[in-house]
Amino acid sequence: xxxxxxxSPRGRLAPAGAVWTFSAVAATLTLIFAWLVARHLTGDAxxxxxxxxxVFAGLQDPRESGATAALFDLASRIRAEGIPIVVTNPAGTxxxxxxxxxxxxxxxxxxxxxxxxxxxxxxxxxERTVGTIHFGAPPIRGQLRLVLxxxxxxxxxxxxxxxxxxxxxxxxxxxxxxxxxxxxxxxQLGTPLMSLAGWIEQLRGGTVAxxxxxxxxxDDYARLERVSRxxxxxxxxxxxxxxxxxxxxxxxxxxxxxxLPRLAHPVTIAVANRCRxxxxxxxSLMLEWALEVLVKNSVDALKGRSGTIGISxxxxxxxxxxxxxxxxxxxxxxxxxxxxxxxxxxxxxxWGLGLALAKRIVEDNHGGRVVLEPSEAGARFAIRLxxxxxxx
Numbered sequence: 001x002x003x004x005x006x007x008s009p010r011g012r013l014a015p016a017g018a019v020w021t022f023s024a025v026a027a028t029l030t031l032i033f034a035w036l037v038a039r040h041l042t043g044d045a046x047x048x049x050x051x052x053x054x055v056f057a058g059l060q061d062p063r064e065s066g067a068t069a070a071l072f073d074l075a076s077r078i079r080a081e082g083i084p085i086v087v088t089n090p091a092g093t094x095x096x097x098x099x100x101x102x103x104x105x106x107x108x109x110x111x112x113x114x115x116x117x118x119x120x121x122x123x124x125x126x127e128r129t130v131g132t133i134h135f136g137a138p139p140i141r142g143q144l145r146l147v148l149x150x151x152x153x154x155x156x157x158x159x160x161x162x163x164x165x166x167x168x169x170x171x172x173x174x175x176x177x178x179x180x181x182x183x184x185x186x187x188q189l190g191t192p193l194m195s196l197a198g199w200i201e202q203l204r205g206g207t208v209a210x211x212x213x214x215x216x217x218x219d220d221y222a223r224l225e226r227v228s229r230x231x232x233x234x235x236x237x238x239x240x241x242x243x244x245x246x247x248x249x250x251x252x253x254x255x256x257x258x259x260l261p262r263l264a265h266p267v268t269i270a271v272a273n274r275c276r277x278x279x280x281x282x283x284s285l286m287l288e289w290a291l292e293v294l295v296k297n298s299v300d301a302l303k304g305r306s307g308t309i310g311i312s313x314x315x316x317x318x319x320x321x322x323x324x325x326x327x328x329x330x331x332x333x334x335x336x337x338x339x340x341x342x343x344x345x346x347x348x349x350x351w352g353l354g355l356a357l358a359k360r361i362v363e364d365n366h367g368g369r370v371v372l373e374p375s376e377a378g379a380r381f382a383i384r385l386x387x388x389x390x391x392x
Contacts, residue, residue, distance in 0.1 A: 081138060082099050082138060083098075083099060083135055083136060083137070083138050084098070084099045084100055084101065084114075084118065084135065084136040085097065085098040085099060085133060085134070085135045085136075086098075086100075086111070086114070086115050086118060086133075086134045086135075087131050087132070087133055087134075088115070088131055088132045088134065089131045089132075090131060090132075092132075093106075093107075094106045094107070094111060094115070095131060097111075100114070115134050117136075118134040118135060118136045119134055121136050121137055122135055122136065122137070189224065189227055192220040192221075192223040192224045192227070193220075193224075195216070195220045196217065196220050196221075199213045199216055199217055199220070223255075226285065226288075229285055230285055230286065230289050233283065233285060233286055238282070238283055238286075238364075238365035238366065239282065239283040239286075240281045240282065241281065241282065241283065241284060242279055242280075242281060243279065243280050243281070243282050243283070243284040243287055244278060244279055245275075245278045245279070245280060245287070245313060245320060245322060245385070246271075246273045246275065246278035246313055247278075248284060248287060248288055248291065249271045249273070249291065249311045249313060249322065250271050251288065252288060252291045252292055252295055252311070253269045253270070253271050253295075253311055255292070256269055256295055256296075256299065256309075257269055260299065265302075265304060265305050265306045265307075266306050267299065267302050267306065267307050267308070267309065268307075268308050268309070269295070269308070269309040269310075269311070270308070270309075270310055270311070271310075271311045271312070271313075272310065272311070272312040272313070273312075273313045274312065274313060274314050274315070275313040275314060275315050275320060276315055278313050278320060279320075280320055280366070280385045280386065280387065281386075282365070282366045282385065283365065283366075286361045286365060286366075287361065287362075287366070287385075289357070289358075289361060290357070290358040290361040290362050290370070290383065291311075291322065291324070291383070293354040293355065293357060293358040294324040294358060294370075294381045294383070295309060295311070295324055296354065297324075297354060297355065297379070297381070298324060298325070298326035298328065298378075298379065301326055301328035301329060301330075301378070301379060302326055302327075302328045305328070307326055307327045307328055307378075308326065308327055309324070309325070309326045310323070310324070310325050310326070311323070311324055312325075316384065318386065318387060319368070319384040319385055319386055319387060320384075320385045320387060321382055321383070321384050321385075322382070322383040322385070323373070323380055323381065323382045323383075324380070324381050324383075325375060325378060325379065325380035325381070326378045326379055327377050327378040328378045328379065329378070330375070330377065330378055330379050331372060331379050336372060339355055339372055340355050340356055340358075340359040340370070341356060355370075358370055358383075362383050362385070366385055366386070367386050368383060368384050368385040368386060369382075369383075369384045370382070370383045370384075371384075
């Protein structure tokens, strides 16, 4: 097996680019936010140091005017910070204001409402010699809030990009499945049609008597009829007929035997039935298709080399197990986790539908399981089907 199939550029690159773009925007905003906070804290530390130095110098000045100048300077610096301040006396009458958002006269209801708003923001500070100081938030708070809103907007945009990417990926997956179904139908029809063409040429050339190829023509016609009925069953409610899985395995092996290489790199196929009662409830036509997929997978794995393919039936307490194994190169470890996903293929020119289709038939339509089991060499797939008497 070679490599998994990839999505189209429209299905992958555009969503990935959008996510990376929004991630870069969010990272940039985060850096801006951190820078603003760091700058603000640095500025606060510097201002506090300068306030302390100026006040300490004023208090150490032997002149009385030195301390007074320091206090006035401290007041001017606080005003320069842009923090809204209202000072009231013990009676609650405003005596001073700073950095009001708009002009407000003392004693007006507007100023009283603004004082109440400041108190809701921060608890006022009472100083016996000054009065009560009502103060609001510094301007940096609004800036930081804006950055947080921008980060929230970028997060929402990233979530939106993720949703878009998910939808585009689902659309790309559906497109791959539709294309794979078209390819699979052509493949299913191709083998009997080529065989019919060969028999027609022999009839025209007169090299073989019609009676000798009548049975082969009947087989190819039956194959075409089965293929058409298989595609009709897709999406239909699953049937619950009694299916003899041993007979089904022999039928699939019988179909592949004359088509396997016999000369340069011979491949053989054998069926071993170790099951006491190989009967389940289900749709024989669809189960045959799933089993064919696994056998065809083994045939492709042995291409260019000799080998054997084994189909075996065994009992488990609650299930009938059908195993298809070969002694080919096996399944690469890097694709085992995605082996049954539609669109995954390791064949050149493949469409990656076969194993996904087999999984759908076995698990969705028949309540069973299809898995890749550990094996010392080659690949071994197992289909577990519930017993007929276990499904009401």
